[in-house]
Amino acid sequence: MSKISPLSDVHSSAEIAEDVQIGPFCVIGPDVRIGPGCRLANNVTLIGHVTIGRDNTFFPYVVIGAAPQDLKYRGSPTRVEIGDGNTFREYVTVHPGTEAGGELTRIGNDSLFMIGSHVAHDCLLDDKVMMGNYCQLAGHIRMETFAVISALSGVHHFVTIGKFAFVGGLTAVKRDIPPFTIFYGSPGEIRGVNEVGMSRNGMAPEQVAAIKAAYRRLFCGQGNQLQQIEQLQAEDGLDGSVAYLCNFLRASLEGKFGRYREVLRKRGDWAPGTLGHTPVAQERIE
Amino acid sequence: MKIHPTATIEPSVQLADDVIVGPGCVLRGDVRIGPGCELKGMAWIEGRTTLGAGNVIFPNVVIGTQPQDWRSDPADPTEVVIGENNVFRENVTVHRGTRSGGGTTRIGSGCMLMIGSHVGHDAVVEDRVTLINLATVAGHCRVETGAWLSGYTGLHQFTTVGRHAFFAAFAGSDRDVPPYCRIEGDHPARCKGVNVVGLRRLGLDVEAIRQLRQVLEGVFPQESLENVDRSALAGFDARTDLNEHARYLVEFVKRSMEHRFGRAREAGRFAAARAGHS
Numbered sequence: 001m002s003k004i005s006p007l008s009d010v011h012s013s014a015e016i017a018e019d020v021q022i023g024p025f026c027v028i029g030p031d032v033r034i035g036p037g038c039r040l041a042n043n044v045t046l047i048g049h050v051t052i053g054r055d056n057t058f059f060p061y062v063v064i065g066a067a068p069q070d071l072k073y074r075g076s077p078t079r080v081e082i083g084d085g086n087t088f089r090e091y092v093t094v095h096p097g098t099e100a101g102g103e104l105t106r107i108g109n110d111s112l113f114m115i116g117s118h119v120a121h122d123c124l125l126d127d128k129v130m131m132g133n134y135c136q137l138a139g140h141i142r143m144e145t146f147a148v149i150s151a152l153s154g155v156h157h158f159v160t161i162g163k164f165a166f167v168g169g170l171t172a173v174k175r176d177i178p179p180f181t182i183f184y185g186s187p188g189e190i191r192g193v194n195e196v197g198m199s200r201n202g203m204a205p206e207q208v209a210a211i212k213a214a215y216r217r218l219f220c221g222q223g224n225q226l227q228q229i230e231q232l233q234a235e236d237g238l239d240g241s242v243a244y245l246c247n248f249l250r251a252s253l254e255g256k257f258g259r260y261r262e263v264l265r266k267r268g269d270w271a272p273g274t275l276g277h278t279p280v281a282q283e284r285i286e
Numbered sequence: 287m288k289i290h291p292t293a294t295i296e297p298s299v300q301l302a303d304d305v306i307v308g309p310g311c312v313l314r315g316d317v318r319i320g321p322g323c324e325l326k327g328m329a330w331i332e333g334r335t336t337l338g339a340g341n342v343i344f345p346n347v348v349i350g351t352q353p354q355d356w357r358s359d360p361a362d363p364t365e366v367v368i369g370e371n372n373v374f375r376e377n378v379t380v381h382r383g384t385r386s387g388g389g390t391t392r393i394g395s396g397c398m399l400m401i402g403s404h405v406g407h408d409a410v411v412e413d414r415v416t417l418i419n420l421a422t423v424a425g426h427c428r429v430e431t432g433a434w435l436s437g438y439t440g441l442h443q444f445t446t447v448g449r450h451a452f453f454a455a456f457a458g459s460d461r462d463v464p465p466y467c468r469i470e471g472d473h474p475a476r477c478k479g480v481n482v483v484g485l486r487r488l489g490l491d492v493e494a495i496r497q498l499r500q501v502l503e504g505v506f507p508q509e510s511l512e513n514v515d516r517s518a519l520a521g522f523d524a525r526t527d528l529n530e531h532a533r534y535l536v537e538f539v540k541r542s543m544e545h546r547f548g549r550a551r552e553a554g555r556f557a558a559a560r561a562g563h564s
Binding site: 005007023024025041042043059060061089090091112114115116133134151152168169170171184185186 | 294330402422440460
């Protein structure tokens with residue numbers, strides 16, 4: 001039995017699972033689907049074509065699915081898809097995709113979006129990402145698993161933030177952030193390896209050590225970074241994560257301004273389902 | 287007591303006689319609101335939250351919700367305690383404490399929290415503090431009396447901001463910020479001298495301000511809060527002619543230096559870990 005406050009405004013064609021809790025003054029539009037176990041506090045607004053999985057929590061004043069902030073958007077029924085177990089804190093905003101950008105904004109599972117953070121049109125977010133207070137994603141951004149952005153940071157459109165990457169507070173991100181690294185400052189710089197993030201999330205110590213050794217060669221070593229990548233890739237028995245890091249760096253070098261996803265913009269290759277993955281094996285760290 | 291008919295108030299909530307509750311407010315849990323408070327509308331207050339007299343709460347304010355901390359549990363008996371005569375502007379958020387962090391988020395009296403500013407779990411904000419739009423006080427921080435955080439400023443968790451310190455807009459610090467100083471920039475934050483305007487308003491004379499400037503310039507010769515001149519600090523510490531404010535400043539910097547990353551409240555993190563709560 002769903003617990004829906006009589007003070008809320010839920011459209012009769014919205015598909016809402018049985019045990020969803022909806023607080024007072026929520027507004028739910030006709031094309032919204034909400035999975036079981038979701039909890040909406042008061043004043044949550046879900047409009048547009050929004051699909052939400054299981055066990056998500058929405059704190060007050062969250063707005064999801066309102067039209068994207070893009071001048072080219074012509075009002076098509078673009079979508080937002082949200083996985084399971086996410087938390088959206090107060091004043092979070094998520095916009096749907098645009099026609100030119102793949103028509104989809106996707107959020108994975110078990111992520112935390114802190115107060116006032118913003119996920120813009122056509123962003124593709126993997127699982128277990130975390131966004132601090134008031135950090136803002138521009139359009140077309142991809143965040144990989146376990147990526148963290150700290151409070152009051154902003155990310156340029158078409159940036160990719162690699163898995164286990166950590167962006168410090170008050171930082172502007174204008175180019176791809178390689179996986180496993182720490183990036184902060186003004187101007188921002190890559191400042192080290194996110195050891196804490198990796199070990200907290202269960203990565204094996206030997207794998208962390210391999211990444212640290214590769215980091216030293218790639219970012220603190222002598223000579224050209226591309227040569228270092230080629231030397232590393234030529235080695236036998238290369239650790240999977242290190243190979244991932246090398247591929248990621250090469251992909252970022254392909255795109256304009258160090259942003260791999262700019263390549264997609266140029267090609268206009270936006271068909272839904274083909275997007276979002278750098279040409280890198282998506283091996284998961286269990 | 288004036289309560290709008292669309293406000294939702296649970297029976298466990300205790301309101302003083304002359305509280306005004308506007309349309310769409312939701313009050314639930316052990317909320318206690320003191321005399322003369324005004325909730326203009328759409329406020330959400332929950333948990334063990336106590337507000338003293340004369341607080342004014344603008345629309346869309348959220349107080350007492352669960353902390354933004356992976357370890358927090360909705361069932362933890364943690365609380366928010368707020369003093370008197372504070373102003374909470376639109377979209378302000380104040381979270382309750384965590385069990386491992388002491389359990390109480392405190393705000394003193396006479397503070398102004400402007401639009402969208404945030405006070406995190408277990409933070410302590412003392413009296414007459416000003417947080418300007420989107421200023422973000424992270425978990426476990428302490429902001430001492432009279433400090434001023436301008437727009438878009440941020441603090442790292444466990445940071446202490448000393449009395450009457452002033453942050454310029456877009457500044458941020460991951461180290462303790464000494465009292466009476468003016469801070470600009472981030473990574474690292476830079477100490478740009480004394481908060482002259484704030485100290486004049488406080489009624490300090492020219493001589494006292496001069497002594498504070500001398501200490502700040504001596505201790506942070508390169509402006510960066512990361513580079514403390516230890517010998518200069520020891521020199522000031524040995525002096526007997528410092529006024530009470532300069533003495534407080536020297537003691538503050540010494541305390542911060544004793545802990546890792548220059549954050550005195552990191553000591554609380556390890557105390558919690560030892561007590562088995564981490």
